[in-house]
Ligand SMILES: [Zn+2]
Ligand SMILES: [Zn+2]
């Protein structure tokens with residue numbers, strides 16, 4: 440069963456709904472279902488189409504995904520800083536965008552390289568690489584000012600502003616729950632070794648008795664980089 444079915448995914452290690460929330464109106468969809476939904480907002484948006492709406496995910500299966508609105512005149516460097524802040528940064532590794540098989544320099548403007556429907560790729564850390572897939576949904580006028588309309592629920596952070604407000608999250612996956620390997624309660628830590636076998640989530644109580652030692656445990660982060668290198672979480676948790 441895959442995440443696109445929208446049925447809650449449950450393994451011993453992780454539980455996630457497969458859905459996420461639109462920050463413009465609060466509607467809930469799967470990552471895939473969010474695409475036509477965003478297109479409706481984009482069609483209704485009024486003004487200059489000076490933004491790209493971009494879906495960012497790990498491929499079709501992963502629990503972590505978002506849609507962002509970014510100025511078409513922003514550079515790849517701005518997008519890089521955003522991704523580092525929300526999902527990636529552990530210790531200042533190199534990163535790279537690839538468009539059509541070619542590396543896109545950080546000083547290049549998105550509008551010089553991207554167009555609607557284009558897919559591109561991002562890699563952070565050329566050793567323990569975390570790879571992301573980015574898909575341009577199209578150009579859009581600015582979607583409704585998010586500040587006033589976003590529901591202030593537990594997970595959504597305030598609108599993410601990076602590079603003079605050039606990047607904003609307009610849809611985000613629901614929070615992923617890690618299940619403690621021993622007691623099944625919500626885990627705060629993951630083991631960077633055991634995670635490769637789909638185990639090793641630990642709650643506060645059970646962490647000290649984890650077989651690999653509790654000094655190597657990392658934060659059970661809301662990010663595709665969870666359990667990698669020294670990653671302790673980004674601005675989304
Ligand atoms: Zn919506
Ligand atoms: Zn690192």
Ligand SMILES: [Zn+2]
Pocket residue numbers: 619620621622623624641642643644645646
């Ligand atoms: Zn436990």
Ligand SMILES: [Zn+2]
Pocket residue numbers: 630631632633639649650651652
């Ligand atoms: Zn372990």
